[in-house]
Amino acid sequence: MSPKIVEMKGITKAFNHISVLDHVDFELQQGEIHALLGENGAGKSTLMKILRGVYQAEEGQILINAKPVRIHSPKDSRENGIAMVFQEFSLVPSLTVAQNIFLTRESRTSVGLIDDRRDEKRAAKLLSEMGVEIDPSLRVEQLSTGYRQLTEIVMALSQDAQILILDEPTASLTHTETMSLFGLLHILKQRGISIIYISHRMEEIFQIADRITVLRDGRNIITESVQNLTIKQVIEHILGHQSAKEIKISTFEHDPTSVPLLEVNNLSCDQGVRNVSFKLFAGEVLGLAGLMGSGRTELARTLFGITPAQSGEIKVKGVRTNIDTPQAGMRSGIALIPEDRRLQGLSTAHTIKDNFELPLINLHRLGSQGLFVNNRKADELAETYIVKLKIRADSIHKQVKLLSGGNQQKVVIAKWLSTEPDILIMDEPTAGVDIGTKTEILEMARSLANEGKGVLIISSELQELLAISDRILIIKQGSVSQEMKRSEIHSEEKLHQILQGVLVHD
Ligand SMILES: Nc1ncnc2c1ncn2[C@@H]1O[C@H](COP(=O)(O)OP(=O)(O)OP(=O)(O)O)[C@@H](O)[C@H]1O
Numbered sequence: 001m002s003p004k005i006v007e008m009k010g011i012t013k014a015f016n017h018i019s020v021l022d023h024v025d026f027e028l029q030q031g032e033i034h035a036l037l038g039e040n041g042a043g044k045s046t047l048m049k050i051l052r053g054v055y056q057a058e059e060g061q062i063l064i065n066a067k068p069v070r071i072h073s074p075k076d077s078r079e080n081g082i083a084m085v086f087q088e089f090s091l092v093p094s095l096t097v098a099q100n101i102f103l104t105r106e107s108r109t110s111v112g113l114i115d116d117r118r119d120e121k122r123a124a125k126l127l128s129e130m131g132v133e134i135d136p137s138l139r140v141e142q143l144s145t146g147y148r149q150l151t152e153i154v155m156a157l158s159q160d161a162q163i164l165i166l167d168e169p170t171a172s173l174t175h176t177e178t179m180s181l182f183g184l185l186h187i188l189k190q191r192g193i194s195i196i197y198i199s200h201r202m203e204e205i206f207q208i209a210d211r212i213t214v215l216r217d218g219r220n221i222i223t224e225s226v227q228n229l230t231i232k233q234v235i236e237h238i239l240g241h242q243s244a245k246e247i248k249i250s251t252f253e254h255d256p257t258s259v260p261l262l263e264v265n266n267l268s269c270d271q272g273v274r275n276v277s278f279k280l281f282a283g284e285v286l287g288l289a290g291l292m293g294s295g296r297t298e299l300a301r302t303l304f305g306i307t308p309a310q311s312g313e314i315k316v317k318g319v320r321t322n323i324d325t326p327q328a329g330m331r332s333g334i335a336l337i338p339e340d341r342r343l344q345g346l347s348t349a350h351t352i353k354d355n356f357e358l359p360l361i362n363l364h365r366l367g368s369q370g371l372f373v374n375n376r377k378a379d380e381l382a383e384t385y386i387v388k389l390k391i392r393a394d395s396i397h398k399q400v401k402l403l404s405g406g407n408q409q410k411v412v413i414a415k416w417l418s419t420e421p422d423i424l425i426m427d428e429p430t431a432g433v434d435i436g437t438k439t440e441i442l443e444m445a446r447s448l449a450n451e452g453k454g455v456l457i458i459s460s461e462l463q464e465l466l467a468i469s470d471r472i473l474i475i476k477q478g479s480v481s482q483e484m485k486r487s488e489i490h491s492e493e494k495l496h497q498i499l500q501g502v503l504v505h506d
C-alpha cells in the first residue's frame with residue numbers, strides 16, 4: 001500500500017453551533033484518486049476547506065506525510081503542497097485568463113514590471129496541454145461557465161501541488177471536456193500527485209477513482225476501494241436507504257397539426273444564435289444537445305429576453321411576441337433556470353424566502369398591491385419546495401450564501417419551478433445536485449409537461465437528456481443542425497457520436 005500523504009483525524013466543525021462535521025476521518029494515499037461523496041450539505045466542501053486552510057476545525061488533527069501540521073490559512077496549506085479547485089468560482093472576472101492563472105505569481109520583466117505577454121504564453125502552454133482552446137488574453141467575464149471552470153482547473157494545476165482537491169470540477173463540463181480532464185488527471189497520478197475528487201456523477205467516480213469515502217450528515221459512512229463496490233451500493237451509502245428512483249422514458253408524441261406553444265423562426269442574435277427555427281408543443285419535453293460553446297445557453301438567453309434577438313420571430317401560442325427583456329419573457333409565460341445560477345439566478349445575500357418572492361412579485365402572483373405581498377403565501381411556497389427538492393436549510397429565513405453549493409442550486413431551480421411557467425427553459429438543471437434530487441427535478445419537469453406546458457432542457461449529461469426528452473435538437477455553431485425523435489436514438493453512444501459529428505443521423 002502506498003504511503004499516506006494526508007490524514008485527517010477526528011475533524012469536528014460547527015457553524016453557529018450547528019454541527020457540520022462530527023469527528024470525521026479521511027485519508028489520502030500517495031498517487032491515488034480518492035472520491036469524496038455525499039448528498040448536498042453532507043459536509044464535503046467544508047472538510048476540504050479545512051484542509052485548504054479556508055476554515056479551521058474545532059477539534060481534530062491533520063497529518064501530511066505522517067507529520068502533524070497546523071493549517072491556519074490558505075498560505076499554510078499551499079506551503080504543504082495543497083491546491084484546490086473551488087466549487088464556487090474564485091476567478092476575478094475583470095482580469096484575463098492568464099492574469100487569473102498566475103495571480104500573485106506573475107512573471108516580471110527585467111525591470112520588475114508584470115510581464116503579461118510572458119504569462120499569456122505560459123498560460124497558452126498549460127491550456128494546450130489540457131487540450132483546451134481558450135485564448136488566454138480574454139477576460140474571464142467574456143467566458144461561458146464551462147470555460148470558466150476549465151480556467152479554474154488549469155489555475156489549480158499550475159501550482160505544482162502534490163495534493164490536488166477538485167470540488168465538482170465537471171459540473172458544467174461536457175463529455176468531451178470531462179474526458180480531457182480525466183486524461184490529465186491520469187498523467188498527474190502517474191507523476192505521483194494525489195487527488196481528492198468531489199462529484200455527484202456516479203459514472204465518473206467509477207471511471208476515475210481508486211477509492212471512495214462517503215459522508216452523510218457530517219459523519220463517516222464508508223471508505224472503500226471502488227473495485228469492491230457497485231454504483232447501486234454507493235448510492236445506498238450516500239442516501240442511507242435503497243436506490244434512487246429511475247425515471248421512465250417518455251413516449252409522448254405531439255400532435256403536429258396543433259398550434260405550438262412556442263414557435264421560433266430564423267432567430268439570430270450576435271451572441272452566437274444563428275438562424276434557429278423549431279417548435280415546442282404543449283405536453284412536450286424538448287432536449288437541446290450540443291458541445292461546449294455550441295450556442296445552447298445563448299439560445300436559452302435569447303428566448304428569455306436576456307440577449308434579445310436581432311432578427312427572426314418568436315411566437316407564443318401562435319402570437320408573435322417581442323421578448324426583449326427577461327420581464328417580457330416572464331410576462332409571456334417563460335421561465336429560465338440559468339446555467340450560471342450563482343451569478344444570474346440568485347441573490348446570495350438574501351434569504352431563501354426573498355429569493356422565492358422576486359419572480360412572484362414580478363408576476364403579481366402573491367396578491368401583491370404595490371409593495372405589500374401576501375407573506376403567508378410566499379412562506380408556504382418556499383416551505384413546500386424546500387421539502388420537494390430536499391433543500392437542506394434550518395429555515396426559509398436562512399441567507400442563501402450559507403447553504404452548501406448544491407442547496408444554493410436547488411433554491412434557484414425551486415424558485416422558477418414555483419412560478420409554474422407555460423414554457424420552462426432549464427439550462428443544466430441537475431449540475432451539482434445530488435443523486436437523490438436529480439430525479440425529483442426531472443420528474444417535476446415531466447409533470448409540468450403532463451399538465452400541458454412545455455419544457456426545453458439543456459444538459460451535458462446525455463443519459464439524462466435521453467431519459468427526459470421527447471425530441472432532441474442538435475445544436476452546432478449556433479444553429480439547429482438536426483432534429484430527432486427520442487425513439488430514433490437508440491443509445492447514449494449514438495447521440496454522442498452525432499454530437500461529435502462522427503455519425504450523421506439519416
Ligand atoms: N459559512 C457557513 N456558514 C454557515 N453554514 C455553513 C457555511 N458553510 C457551510 N455551511 C453549512 O454546512 C453544511 C455542509 O455544507 P458543505 O458546503 O460542506 O456541503 P457539501 O457536502 O459540500 O454539499 P454540496 O454537494 O451541496 O456542495 C450545510 O448544511 C451548510 O449549510
Ligand SMILES: [Mg+2]
Pocket residue numbers: 044045046087167404405406
Ligand atoms: Mg460542496
